[in-house]
Amino acid sequence: DLYSALEELVGLVDNDQKIIESMKELSQTLESEASKIRINLKDSEEEQKLMKKNPHAYVENPLNAFLLIKRLTHDVNAIKEKLDEISNQFMSKVKKYKLSNDELSGAVEGLYRLQSVYGLKTQEFANGIIYSKKYRKELKVNDLIVIGREMAKFDDHGFSSEYLELAKVKNSMTKDFTKIQILEKIFHVYNSSGMLNEAVEVLNEILELDPTNQHYEEQRLSLELKSLFNEKTVEAKDFTGTHYTPIKEKLILSKACKGELEKSIKEISQLHCRYLRTTHFTTIAPFKIIEANLNPWVVIFVDIMSEEEIETLKLIAKDSFSRAEIMVNETAKVSNTRIAKINWHYDDEHKIFEILTRRVGDMSGLNMETSELFQIQNYGIGGYYNAHYDFTTKGNDFKLGTGNRIATTLFYLSDVELGGATVFPFLRIYVPPKKGTAVYWLNLSSSGHREYTTRHFACPVIVGSKWVANKWLHEYGQEFKRPCDLIEFPTDDLYYTRMYDLKSFGIDF
Ligand SMILES: O=C(O)CCC(=O)C(=O)O
Numbered sequence: 001d002l003y004s005a006l007e008e009l010v011g012l013v014d015n016d017q018k019i020i021e022s023m024k025e026l027s028q029t030l031e032s033e034a035s036k037i038r039i040n041l042k043d044s045e046e047e048q049k050l051m052k053k054n055p056h057a058y059v060e061n062p063l064n065a066f067l068l069i070k071r072l073t074h075d076v077n078a079i080k081e082k083l084d085e086i087s088n089q090f091m092s093k094v095k096k097y098k099l100s101n102d103e104l105s106g107a108v109e110g111l112y113r114l115q116s117v118y119g120l121k122t123q124e125f126a127n128g129i130i131y132s133k134k135y136r137k138e139l140k141v142n143d144l145i146v147i148g149r150e151m152a153k154f155d156d157h158g159f160s161s162e163y164l165e166l167a168k169v170k171n172s173m174t175k176d177f178t179k180i181q182i183l184e185k186i187f188h189v190y191n192s193s194g195m196l197n198e199a200v201e202v203l204n205e206i207l208e209l210d211p212t213n214q215h216y217e218e219q220r221l222s223l224e225l226k227s228l229f230n231e232k233t234v235e236a237k238d239f240t241g242t243h244y245t246p247i248k249e250k251l252i253l254s255k256a257c258k259g260e261l262e263k264s265i266k267e268i269s270q271l272h273c274r275y276l277r278t279t280h281f282t283t284i285a286p287f288k289i290i291e292a293n294l295n296p297w298v299v300i301f302v303d304i305m306s307e308e309e310i311e312t313l314k315l316i317a318k319d320s321f322s323r324a325e326i327m328v329n330e331t332a333k334v335s336n337t338r339i340a341k342i343n344w345h346y347d348d349e350h351k352i353f354e355i356l357t358r359r360v361g362d363m364s365g366l367n368m369e370t371s372e373l374f375q376i377q378n379y380g381i382g383g384y385y386n387a388h389y390d391f392t393t394k395g396n397d398f399k400l401g402t403g404n405r406i407a408t409t410l411f412y413l414s415d416v417e418l419g420g421a422t423v424f425p426f427l428r429i430y431v432p433p434k435k436g437t438a439v440y441w442l443n444l445s446s447s448g449h450r451e452y453t454t455r456h457f458a459c460p461v462i463v464g465s466k467w468v469a470n471k472w473l474h475e476y477g478q479e480f481k482r483p484c485d486l487i488e489f490p491t492d493d494l495y496y497t498r499m500y501d502l503k504s505f506g507i508d509f
């Protein structure tokens, strides 16, 4: 799929051009075919006039009889054959450049995600306005219908009907379709996605315009019956439990991505911008850091990479992207909870990786021998990475024999115009991507416990192409670099209860 990395969409400019050229050719062919049909039509009409005058006399002439039969056989078939030929020709020309329909679903799912996470209003968004800024001219009636149709495939049908409703309103001004046509299109979406009540309402509108339409009358009856027996009971959702539920987390993440979760003044007052001197190297050349959290340790390294280094990394990465996966029960799987493409790099692939690994060694003061390969990522349309921990919660190892992921270094290789922040909602940290900076944090406590509060989320990218690179450090080999403390840790149960306390997020049910 291409929608999962913006970098890959750039290459489609060629496909776009080829398909536009084929469409131009197609419209010319169709026009010349249409004029041929018109000429034949004239002959046919003349013959018909003759026949109507006196049908008996007409058919008694064997040539007339022949022509009548020819009109009703060959002439019809010839049109069908010609249209098939044109259609086949067109399809064989565009085949190489056309994308699969999954791409469309993926793109619309990205839009859906942006709207639900950031609360973007359908009407503004469809008019090209995002956070009060006009980004492009408004979408056309047909675009709105396509979005509405695709969005109807998601659980929550709210956005879908907003788009379709908008299409109807807009069409009443633009007249792209007749009133009946647009209602039929909308009806079809509702009907095929099981939105029965909405479907009946649209049918009522259609029947008002076309009261004698038997077909729709019958359909209305059958739908009304269907919805009687199909009355869905609204599922009672458990908002009261203290444990994690996806609904709770969605609310928290949405707040976090909008930058609405902040630390208290007291907490902020304990954080500093300062120079970090961990190793011999950094004593001479200290790193600039912004402390984002003290325990667990989360810091932002400022100007940690040069423009040239970043361009080198992107150049290397561009050719080897594959869809990022997530771990489900210890196996890697492609999932719509992570919309990005990645690739992995050994240190000896290019000297840039060696240099950066050494730099992470200085940033962390930790042993790099057990660190993972460099991972480079580019996000797609509405690209995000759902809430996760970087450590494994199954056992204490990644099957690499090097222990759990003790620390994460996340380099930002691009700015992002809108969205795409990395957020740690439980620590109330919001890190906007800024080219050349890195965020570094410890995933495990000094006694080796998992720091569940490091649960983090890559917010959907609204405008821009987000690039990041990861370097994960592991437990083994850190025995002398980060000696063990034996501090007590809360049980997981207690930890979650505290973490997911919605009141502390100002969320009230
Ligand atoms: O891209 C981001 O902001 C976060 C990425 C991340 O969390 C990961 O790759 O594990």
Ligand SMILES: [Fe+2]
Pocket: 388, 389, 390, 456
């Ligand atoms: Fe992560």
